[in-house]
Amino acid sequence: AQSVTQPDIHITVSEGASLELRCNYSYGATPYLFWYVQSPGQGLQLLLKYFSGDTLVQGIKGFEAEFKRSQSSFNLRKPSVHWSDAAEYFCAVGRLGAGSYQLTFGKGTKLSVIP
């Protein structure tokens, strides 16, 4: 069965500092990988996705992620964090199951930003 691990429950960074959120997955085939962001009390918004091709993918709001097959990782990065980036971030792996595409989510990493 597939699984997603986000090792960091909570990360605090200063505004302007760089950010890296870790994600490791377990999946037998080539994975479909996603990063979503959630503001408090809101739904999830897609930041970026990886299906195939270039292993460095660019997303919205200045985020990028790199797929490393050898490490089973899909870490999210941003060179300079803004206060508005404070939110919870979820990594997810997609698979075809029972005739439909399903997502398995990690437990999330909450990001706090110090002004």
Added chain:
Amino acid sequence: DGGITQSPKYLFRKEGQNVTLSCEQNLNHDAMYWYRQDPGQGLRLIYYSQIVNDFQKGDIAEGYSVSREKKESFPLTVTSAQKNPTAFYLCASNRDRRQGFNEQFFGPGTRLTVL
């Protein structure tokens, strides 16, 4: 604008009562999903539907029921059999899998509290 709407945003229920959460989408998506979110637990799949009049149980379907009478609508009923229903519920949708893997789009969520 296309999107997913969920209502109500907040819902209070007395123990022993059934309650129905609404989810409507105008994205012309075939597949729809219901997730439950608890603090520190990520998202867990309750039910999903690929097509009208068809739906499948997810990982935590016990105590929940759904219907899919229209393509646009996928209501979730939380029954009195659900032992711990207080949670944040998210509805999502995506295109039919025959069009290739694609991301899920999420609604704003409903917070259910059992009094």
